[in-house]
Amino acid sequence: MFVVIVHEFGHFLFAKIFKVSVLEFSIGFGPAIFKKRFGETVWKINIIPFGGYVRLKGEDFDESEEDGLYAKPAWQRLLIAFAGPLFSVLAAYILFIPIVLNWGVPAVTIGKVIENSPAQECGLQPGDVIYKINGKRIFDSYEVTNTVSKGKVVKMEILRNGEIIKKEIPPRISPPEYIFLLDDVKGDINGKIVKINGYKVGIDLKLESGTFVELEDEFGNTISGVLIQYSYVPERPTIGFYYAGFKPVIEKDMQPFKKGDILLKVNNREIDDYISLVNVITALKLSENQVYIDIWGQQIREKIVPLGNDLNVLVSRNGKEIVLNLDKKEFLDIVSAPGFFKQESYVIKPKNFFDAISLAIARCNSAAISIWKAFGKLFTTGQGVEQVAGPIGIAVIVGEAAKAGWETILTVVALFTLNLGIFNLLPLPALDGGRIVFSLIEIISRKKVNRKVEAIVHTIGFFILMALAFYFMFADFSRFF
Incomplete structure (x- = not known):
């Protein structure tokens, strides 16, 4: 309602400046639950709390009256x-x-550097803040990704421990990536993926939800199932790092967790960074007989199977490791709560008001x-x-x-x-x-x-x-x- 009132007040004020009569200033739509006339304007609050409007005299294209909109x-x-x-x-x-x-201001922060990538070779580290790209101040990871995608050498200014470090990083072409979420899964795979539905890896197959998918590895093993979700990312220039997200550190008390707890493991899945935390949450969301597979080129980068209903959650609290027993739905509701995990991104604080x-x-x-x-x-x-x-x-x-x-x-x-x-x-x-x-x-x-x-x-x-x-x-x- 604040957003709407501000917008409509702009129309209202300038209409008044140019002596256009404002017949109505309405917040919301539908029947009025409150209305009062002040001067020529009826101020209304309506029952449906979406949007709002000002009604100006003559906005129906009537040019006959001097104080109408289209007479101006x-x-x-x-x-x-x-x-x-x-x-x-x-x-x-x-x-x-x-x-x-x-x-x-939350800064664009590097969360994890991929091994043998241009980012690692050029000395980027987790926690580095991307301050400028090609001389331009950066506030959004989209700007970084968009610049890197052009494939040219990227001039970065990195903020590390209060100092600016300059880097020139040449992007490298990454292989195509496939991401599958399959249901009613049968079989298993372990080696390099050589075929998807009989086709060689490397092209977008334009697969649709509900279709049958079969993946075959280099040893002839297959995994198959009904496709729920599919995405394909073609070859593109990359530098080789993940943006920062959340730390596996609890930021607020939510029973049975306490602020400051560090999440270490859920059943057999270890958690040591943002990516492993996301993978655990993905595993929590999977139903029985579902599997999530992320293929990078021909390599299986991640294969995630569902966690059981009964969870053993290992946390570090005040230097001691303790095990919490929760069911899957309860734990998923807790970790999905806004503000539950500590932000990993660096925050730039202003020096003064100006x-x-x-x-x-x-x-x-x-x-x-x-x-x-x-x-x-x-x-x-x-x-x-x-x-x-x-x-x-x-x-x-x-x-x-x-x-x-x-x-x-x-x-x-x-x-x-x-x-x-x-x-x-x-x-x-x-x-x-x-x-x-x-x-x-x-x-x-x-x-x-x-x-x-x-x-x-x-x-x-x-x-x-x-x-x-x-x-x-x-x-x-x-x-x-």
Whole structure:
């Protein structure tokens, strides 16, 4: 609701500046549970707590009244439309200031260096902070991955023990990677994988969920099952490290665990870093007769089978090793709780208030660029559509963030309002960006756009947006429940 109110207040304020009557300021949709008139504007809180709007006089393309929206010059209408996204984006920048002041900025940190990789050969170490790439300050692992993927020598500035160390690292082509999650599994494999469904390893087989899959190793052994999930990553330039995630160290009391406990082993699976922790959580999520297989080139990098229902969890507490007995569901619920494990990433703290402002601006700039690029890929190639959340997904994300504490929830709200501002600037019908485009056409051509045409375009755009909202809402049900 904060995100919506800020956005709509931008439209409201600029409408007032240009003497356009604001008939309604509504928070939510549906029947009103509260409404009161102040001057010309009716302020409403509605029963469905999603979104909100301001209703301006004359926005139905009526040009007959002086205080109506379409009686105003095109440049004023442009600024009224632009004000909503502007306020959304400004709110994100302002929110990041207290976030940075209180909690600093999580830096892109190296969690694990792969043996015999360019990263190891060039002396990168776990805990190194990637401060700059090719002279550019880095706040997002996506920027690092994107730069490395170009295949050119990467100039890194690494922060280690308070000192900046410069490295030049040539990426190396990594083999293709296959990841399978199979059900109703039969057989087993141990050596190099030579065939997948009879085909040689090295190509994307475009396998679909529900199909039968058989993997064969160099000794003629096979493992087969019904495909639940599949992903294929082709050959690409890499440096050879994992980003930092969580330490297997308990960050808050949750019975039977205590803050400071170190997770050492679950049944026969040892835990010594973030990757082994993720693998244990994967094993917890597997059902009976399922298996997770990660193939790197022809090598089996990881083969994970389900853990049993009764778990022996070995932890180190105050220097002593103790065994906790839990069932699988209970343990999975505990380890999935936000904020349960200690963050592994290094946090950069501002030196003073002005440094906090500088860091907040740089952090928000980085996020804004990433969001803009993501929208570009979404609308041009469809890439990332599975990561779009609808109203229910947003509610779930905010709910999970609330469990993790104020830092997480404020960061989520800041990113939501930044997303909203940038999304509304896209030149699509019914969005603020679409209205800006029509205003620009009038400014440049010095002729009025046919109002009937504009109305039809925005109406079609509105129904498309509503259809997308319902689509993602139903997708949220299958994803989160």
